[in-house]
Amino acid sequence: MKPSNDRAARITLSITCWTTSIIFFLPIAWIIATALKPKNTVLDIPPKFFFTPTFENLIDALSFSNTLAYFVHSVIYSFIAVFLAILVSFLASYSFSRFKPAGTDFLMFLLLSTRFVPAAAFVIPFFQLFNILQLKDSFIGLIAFYTMFSIPFSVWILKGFIDGVSSKFDETGLVYGASRVHIMFKLVLPQVRSGLVAAFVFNIIFVWNEFLFNFQLGGLKTYGIPVGLFTSITKGGQVDWSFVASIGTLYVLPLALVIYFFQKYLLVGLTFGTVRGEV
Amino acid sequence: MTESIAKFESKIQKKSASAANKNRKISWLLLAPVLVFFAVLNVLPTFWMLGLSFYDYTLTSYKPPAFKGLTNYLDFVKNEQLSSSVSRTFIFLIIAVIFQTLLGIIIGVFFWKNENMPGRRLALTLFFTPMVVTPIATALFWKLMLDPTFGVVNYFLTSLGFNRTDFLTDSKLAFPTLIVVDTWMWTPFMALMTLAALGSVPKAELEAAAIDKLPIRRQITTIIWPHAKFILMLGILLRSIDAFKTMDLTYIMTNGGPGDTTELIALSLYRFAFKSFKLGYSSAVSVFLLFIAIALTAIYLYVLNARKKAEESA
Numbered sequence: 001m002k003p004s005n006d007r008a009a010r011i012t013l014s015i016t017c018w019t020t021s022i023i024f025f026l027p028i029a030w031i032i033a034t035a036l037k038p039k040n041t042v043l044d045i046p047p048k049f050f051f052t053p054t055f056e057n058l059i060d061a062l063s064f065s066n067t068l069a070y071f072v073h074s075v076i077y078s079f080i081a082v083f084l085a086i087l088v089s090f091l092a093s094y095s096f097s098r099f100k101p102a103g104t105d106f107l108m109f110l111l112l113s114t115r116f117v118p119a120a121a122f123v124i125p126f127f128q129l130f131n132i133l134q135l136k137d138s139f140i141g142l143i144a145f146y147t148m149f150s151i152p153f154s155v156w157i158l159k160g161f162i163d164g165v166s167s168k169f170d171e172t173g174l175v176y177g178a179s180r181v182h183i184m185f186k187l188v189l190p191q192v193r194s195g196l197v198a199a200f201v202f203n204i205i206f207v208w209n210e211f212l213f214n215f216q217l218g219g220l221k222t223y224g225i226p227v228g229l230f231t232s233i234t235k236g237g238q239v240d241w242s243f244v245a246s247i248g249t250l251y252v253l254p255l256a257l258v259i260y261f262f263q264k265y266l267l268v269g270l271t272f273g274t275v276r277g278e279v
Numbered sequence: 280m281t282e283s284i285a286k287f288e289s290k291i292q293k294k295s296a297s298a299a300n301k302n303r304k305i306s307w308l309l310l311a312p313v314l315v316f317f318a319v320l321n322v323l324p325t326f327w328m329l330g331l332s333f334y335d336y337t338l339t340s341y342k343p344p345a346f347k348g349l350t351n352y353l354d355f356v357k358n359e360q361l362s363s364s365v366s367r368t369f370i371f372l373i374i375a376v377i378f379q380t381l382l383g384i385i386i387g388v389f390f391w392k393n394e395n396m397p398g399r400r401l402a403l404t405l406f407f408t409p410m411v412v413t414p415i416a417t418a419l420f421w422k423l424m425l426d427p428t429f430g431v432v433n434y435f436l437t438s439l440g441f442n443r444t445d446f447l448t449d450s451k452l453a454f455p456t457l458i459v460v461d462t463w464m465w466t467p468f469m470a471l472m473t474l475a476a477l478g479s480v481p482k483a484e485l486e487a488a489a490i491d492k493l494p495i496r497r498q499i500t501t502i503i504w505p506h507a508k509f510i511l512m513l514g515i516l517l518r519s520i521d522a523f524k525t526m527d528l529t530y531i532m533t534n535g536g537p538g539d540t541t542e543l544i545a546l547s548l549y550r551f552a553f554k555s556f557k558l559g560y561s562s563a564v565s566v567f568l569l570f571i572a573i574a575l576t577a578i579y580l581y582v583l584n585a586r587k588k589a590e591e592s593a
Contacts, residue, residue, distance in 0.1 A: 008449055010393070010396075013389060013392060013393045013396070014393060014397065015401055016389055016395040017386075017389050017390055017393050017396055017399075018396075018398070018402050020386055020389070020406065021402040021403070021405040022405060024405065024406050024408075024463065024466070024467060025405035025406070025408060025409075027420055027424060028408055028409065028412070028419065028420070028465065030420075030424060030431060031420050031423070034423065038559075042429075043428075043429040043435065044429070045428070046434050046438070047429070047431050047434050063579070073336035088312035088313050088316065089313060091309040091310070091312060091313070092309060092310050092313035092314075093313070094309055095305070095306040095309035095310045096310075098306075099301070099303070099305065099306030099309075100303055101306045101307060101310065107317075109576060109577070109580060110317075111317070111452050112323055112576050112579070112580070113572055115566060116520045116524075116572040116573075116575055116576050116579075117524075117569055117572040118523070118524040118526065118545040118548065118568050118572075119524065119526065119545070119564075120526055120545045120546075120548045120549040120552065121328070121435055121545075121548060121565035121568045121569060122324055122328070122565070123511075123549070123552060123553070124328065124330045124331070124552050124561060124562060124565070125323075125324035125325070125327040125331070125562075126324055128327070128558075129324060129327065144316075144319075144320060145320060147316060147391040148316045148317070148321060150315060151317070153584060155313065167290035172520055180305060186357070205411055208413075209411070209412075209413035210413075210551075211414075211415050211527050212414060212527070213528070216553070217354075224417045226413050226416075228414050229413070229415050229416050229419060230492070230531070232419070232421075233419060233531075241423055242378060244419055245423065245425065248416050248419060248420060251412075251413075251416060252408070252412055252416065255345055255408065255411050255412065256404060256405075256408050258411075259404045259407050259408055259411060260400065260401070260404040263403060263404065263407070265398060266471060267471060267472075267475050270410070270468060270471065270517075271472075271513065271514075272517075273516060274513065274579075274583055275472075275510055275513055
């Protein structure tokens with residue numbers, strides 16, 4: 001009697017979980033469906049739930065003036081900035097973890113707090129600073145900005161991981177006459193690989209998703225995907241929902257793939273490296 | 280004899296002193312790049328903002344900035360529109376976070392109880408996707424679905440016999456709608472934190488409780504809660520901080536309207552800066568928000584440290 005009861009309970013639970021997941025995904029599924037619908041049926045009342053999918057809208061969206069450029073810009077600045085941020089953050093967090101220089105805790109605190117300020121608060125000084133330095137609409141400016149944007153999270157997560165590597169490795173290395181550079185990059189780095197992956201993936205997502213600064217500090221030469229999404233709604237006179245949904249789909253699919261493949265880093269990613277554990 | 284020992288000791292001390300010196304040099308050398316970034320792209324803008332907040336400086340007036348002392352701050356305190364958008368932001372934050380936390384805990388427990396369900400990874404992917412989508416996209420998606428004439432939500436409402444509703448321009452509905460959308464976005468996050476919190480409970484203690492047939496209420500109060508409370512608290516804090524920053528979502532979905540029913544502080548600030556170009560004034564508001572952020576960070580780290588201590592003593 002008991003085992004079959006157990007089994008029924010497990011099946012009910014599984015169905016509940018799946019239903020919940022599907023309900024949460026429905027809005028996104030609807031956008032993808034809208035993107036795949038023939039253009040002239042998008043605004044049909046009642047909405048069409050069954051239709052032959054077409055890739056026409058997606059191809060149209062990609063070939064529309066700036067769309068592809070927005071994607072390329074996003075890739076350029078997010079990858080370079082995050083790579084730079086992780087490199088300098090690795091050096092800094094090694095120093096924080098091993099030498100604990102005076103003010104370590106205070107600096108870590110300040111770094112984290114910079115990510116807790118509403119973006120709008122910092123837009124003005126950056127706007128003026130970029131005007132003076134003539135960095136507006138330049139990749140150098142945006143990359144510098146996004147490097148700083150990614151540093152707090154990278155330092156927090158990498159320090160946590162380096163703390164987890166025993167300093168015996170460093171000491172042994174020193175005894176055998178290894179240089180600091182060798183110790184850091186050949187002994188410690190390989191052991192914090194998952195920290196590096198988490199920092200990389202989630203900083204890319206954060207930078208990829210950032211809108212306000214890209215919008216205010218960038219320009220036609222440097223706008224990324226969120227600005228592309230934002231301006232998609234103002235294309236032409238009337239809102240072209242096929243177009244909006246297509247750009248949305250092109251934007252959201254890579255993210256869903258990232259969540260699938262890097263799910264175990266999600267927690268550390270969304271808590272800025274302050275909480276660790278797997279789900 | 281004693282003399283030579285003393286000599287030897289002082290030699291060792293010197294050596295370790297020079298080693299410590301060398302280590303200090305290395306430590307600052309390694310920190311240098313981050314410090315440079317921090318100084319140029321964080322400390323400098325912060326002081327700039329602080330400085331501006333004492334000036335009357337409006338871009339469109341072509342007048343040079345004039346020093347006004349604390350006037351901007353006093354204006355800000357007196358400005359009813361701003362103080363109402365601050366209190367609206369807190370109301371938004373509290374209601375949204377409560378909903379997300381309750382729902383998140385329930386769903387989190389479901390997934391926790393169901394570790395071997397078929398396709399768990401795919402289900403979690405579908406469930407987690409809303410929270411990594413940029414609010415700009417979320418806002419656009421919901422605008423499409425909530426559209427009064429062709430939106431899919433209204434289609435279901437009317438086919439169930441309800442009236443056609445324009446959620447985003449109805450002054451009674453816009454704010455609750457914003458909370459619903461925010462809850463859709465962020466319940467997965469609280470569920471994720473719940474899963475992590477439950478995952479931090481030692482398995483051995485749970486097994487022991489199961490063997491002892493401890494009633495579920497006792498299990499929660501004596502085993503689960505003492506371990507899980509920290510991560511759950513951190514989740515609630517992070518969510519509150521983030522809700523406090525909400526801007527992109529309202530900017531696109533309602534642009535603060537109708538009237539000012541969905542005007543949250545971050546959006547007001549943005550408008551002051553980029554619509555009316557009152558740079559001095561909006562800097563004063565920014566400084567205020569900066570202090571709130573620092574206070575929230577302090578609370579966050581306090582809970583984080585409390586967790587560390589509890590773990591070490593356990």
